[in-house]
Amino acid sequence: xxxxxxxxxxxxxxxxxxxxxxxxxxxxxxxxxxxxxxxxxxxxxxxxxxxxxxxxxxxxxxxxxxxxxxxxxxxxxxxxxxxxxxxxxxxxxxxxxxxxxxxxxxxxxxxxxxxxxxxxxxxxxxxxxxxxxxxxxxxxxxxxxxxxxxxxxxxxxxxxxxxxxxxxxxxxxxxxxxxxxxxxxxxxxxxxxxxxxxxxxxxxxxxxxxxxxxxxxxxxxxxxxxxxxxx
Amino acid sequence: xxxxxxxxxxxxxxxxxxxxxxxxxxxxxxxxxxxxxxxxxxxxxxxxxxxxxxxxxxxxxxxxxxxxxxxxxxxxxxxxxxxxxxxxxxxxxxxxxxxxxxxxxxxxxxxxxxxxxxxxxxxxxxxxxxxxxxxxxxxxxxxxxxxxxxxxxxxxxxxxxxxxxxxxxxxxxxxxxxxxxxxxxxxxxxxxxxxxxxxxxxxxxxxxxxxxxxxxxxxxxxxxxxxxxxx
Numbered sequence: 476x477x478x479x480x481x482x483x484x485x486x487x488x489x490x491x492x493x494x495x496x497x498x499x500x501x502x503x504x505x506x507x508x509x510x511x512x513x514x515x516x517x518x519x520x521x522x523x524x525x526x527x528x529x530x531x532x533x534x535x536x537x538x539x540x541x542x543x544x545x546x547x548x549x550x551x552x553x554x555x556x557x558x559x560x561x562x563x564x565x566x567x568x569x570x571x572x573x574x575x576x577x578x579x580x581x582x583x584x585x586x587x588x589x590x591x592x593x594x595x596x597x598x599x600x601x602x603x604x605x606x607x608x609x610x611x612x613x614x615x616x617x618x619x620x621x622x623x624x625x626x627x628x629x630x631x632x633x634x635x636x637x638x639x640x641x642x643x644x645x646x647x648x649x650x651x652x653x654x655x656x657x658x659x660x661x662x663x664x665x666x667x668x669x670x671x672x673x674x675x676x677x678x679x680x681x682x683x684x685x686x687x688x689x690x691x692x693x694x695x696x697x698x699x700x701x702x703x704x705x706x
Numbered sequence: 707x708x709x710x711x712x713x714x715x716x717x718x719x720x721x722x723x724x725x726x727x728x729x730x731x732x733x734x735x736x737x738x739x740x741x742x743x744x745x746x747x748x749x750x751x752x753x754x755x756x757x758x759x760x761x762x763x764x765x766x767x768x769x770x771x772x773x774x775x776x777x778x779x780x781x782x783x784x785x786x787x788x789x790x791x792x793x794x795x796x797x798x799x800x801x802x803x804x805x806x807x808x809x810x811x812x813x814x815x816x817x818x819x820x821x822x823x824x825x826x827x828x829x830x831x832x833x834x835x836x837x838x839x840x841x842x843x844x845x846x847x848x849x850x851x852x853x854x855x856x857x858x859x860x861x862x863x864x865x866x867x868x869x870x871x872x873x874x875x876x877x878x879x880x881x882x883x884x885x886x887x888x889x890x891x892x893x894x895x896x897x898x899x900x901x902x903x904x905x906x907x908x909x910x911x912x913x914x915x916x917x918x919x920x921x922x923x924x925x926x927x928x929x930x931x932x933x934x935x936x937x
Contacts, residue, residue, distance in 0.1 A: 574805065578917050585912035612913050642931070675927075681816035682843050685923070686809050692920045693927050696906075700873070 477531040480538060484523055485531070488539040488549055494599050501554050503601035505614075506542055511550045513611025524550040541603040554601050555617040559626055561589025562649050563699055564619075565691050566626055568665065569596035569656035575688040576600050577608025579654075582692040584612035586699050589651075592619040592626065596656070623665050626651045632661050632669035633694055635684040640676040641697045646705065650698055654691040660684075708762040711769060715754055716762070719770040719780055725830050732785050734832035736845075737773055742781045744842025755781040772834040785832050786848040790857055792820025793880050794930055795850075796922050797857055799896065800827035800887035806919040807831050808839025810885075813923040815843035817930050820882075823850040823857065827887070854896050857882045863892050863900035864925055866915040871907040872928045877936065881929050885922040891915075 477485065490496040491504045502522055505511055511524060527533035527547045540546040559566075565583050570576055576591070576598045583591045591600070598605055600618045623630070629647030633654045653669065655661035666672055675685055675693050684690065708716065721727040722735045733753055736742055742755060757779045758764035771777040790797075796814050801807055807822070807829045814822045822831070829836055831849045854861070860878030864885045884900065886892035897903055906916055906924050915921065 578920065581913055582916055582920055585906075585908035585916055588909070608917070610913060610917075615911075615913070675816075676931075677816035678819070680846075682812055682841060682846070685813055685816055686839070686841075686919075688917075689809065689813055689920065689923045692916070693924055696924050696927070 476529070477525070477535060480535055484525060485535060485539050487551065491551070492541060492603065494602065497554070497599065497601055502551050503554055503606065504541070504603060505550045505552060505606055506540060506546055506548075506603065508548055510606065510611050511548050514550060514552060514614045517614035519552055519614050521550040521552050524548060557590040557617045557619040559589065559592045559619050559621050561587065563587035563695065563702060564589025564592055564651050565695060566592045566594055566621070566623065566651050566653045567597050567687075567691070568594040568623070568653065568661055569659065570654070570687055571596065571598050571656065573598035573602045573605035574608045575686070577605035577613070578688040579691050580605070580609040580616065580618060581612040582688070582695060584616045586692070586695040590616055590619045592621050592651070594621065594623060623653070623668065629670045631694070631698065632666050632672045633674065633690055634660055634666055634672050635674055637672045637674040639671070639673045641673045641694050642676065644671050644673045646698065646701055650702065652691060652694045652698060654687050654694070657687055707760070708756070708766060711766055715756060716766060716770050718782065722782070723772060723834065725833065728785070728830065728832055733782050734785055734837065735772070735834060736781045736783060736837055737771060737777055737779075737834065739779055741837065741842050742779050745781060745783060745845045748845035750783055750845050752781040752783050755779060788821040788848045788850040790820065790823045790850050790852050792818065794818035794926065794933060795820025795823055795882050796926060797823045797825055797852070797854065797882050797884045798828050798922070799825040799854070799884065799892055800890065801885070801918055802827065802829050802887065804829035804833045804836035805839045806917070808836035808844070809919040810922050811836070811840040811847065811849060812843040813919070813926060815847045817923070817926040821847055821850045823852050823882070825852065825854060854884070854899065860901045862925070862929065863897050863903045864905065864921055865891055865897055865903050866905055868903045868905040870902070870904045872904045872925050873907065875902050875904045877929065877932055881933065883922060883925045883929060885918050885925070888918055
């Protein structure tokens, strides 16, 4: 039973709040029963797991928690990275909000067979906030990393100003939904190189665009349905 | 030019971080050019607006900011509440995360003609985080408040365990998409009283459910498209 805040495992957990340390050590923290159970269901062996009152004094575990008081379990796991693949996947560009990255990982786990592929400038999917937003889907479907030109398949760039909407779009056998940052969207060179550019149909009196996680999710839903109908 | 932190307007802004004060005063804060511009576009007269360097010392404005340093403008507005209405709207039950509430307000503004109707236990749509997540849609389409039994139209309850999926569902002339809290979903009495219970179709090897804002958005997209096709 760990009874000192000087313990190496507790120090590691504290360090892993920083991206710098997550990259250096190649591991990350999952906090709470739901996430630790999701890791187990997906067959991930933890580096270590600390349970309050069994492995560690509860107050000390709270002290390294990113959530605040009441944490009962924290697990530390090795980061895994997939390769782009599957019939349908999603590519994110400069999505800086870790909650959005984690939420899209969860949506993709439900709506397509490929991973979320992170392009330049995205939030770390292994940050505490992204892991939590993924609700454990990060274990079932680890993210990939790739530049736009490395993506296989028919690349559909989402753009609020596109003429075509996602319901009318031509589709290939394999597709990648590409979604860009809040406000700036995808860069011009991606729009120019994409196989299709399409928008989510929104009301004329509506907002300019949806939140990026919403747009990616709706596009995965639509494209996935249409691919299934044509399969 | 305000040069003292004791100024009444600055004190009001500080108080409005608390729901208690927002309810008591019936006003709320919008921070940043984008939101203040969205209010203006929607024709909302502010109670007051403070611009850094013009109306107030920049350091003092930063001091009352919910975002931290660099704030250039803060506006205070009277809260407005819509009535349930329109052909398609969304009802939220116990959605406690203000980011989710604000994001659904933005999605509804883009995908349906009715407001977001808040049922019991939802986060305050006029909290700073919800207003920000709405990206200004809270001005264009103020939320409503109602209990489930007060909702007009065909009430579609989203439930991850429903047999029917949203693509096959019968629709009325008017519809309300009803979405419940993360984890717990909608309560049994709502599922029992709803006109239809449906799920978002997810992969068998996927997560149990989508994030509530994603589920509501996908359902609005699907139901809206189907209603337009049958109109």
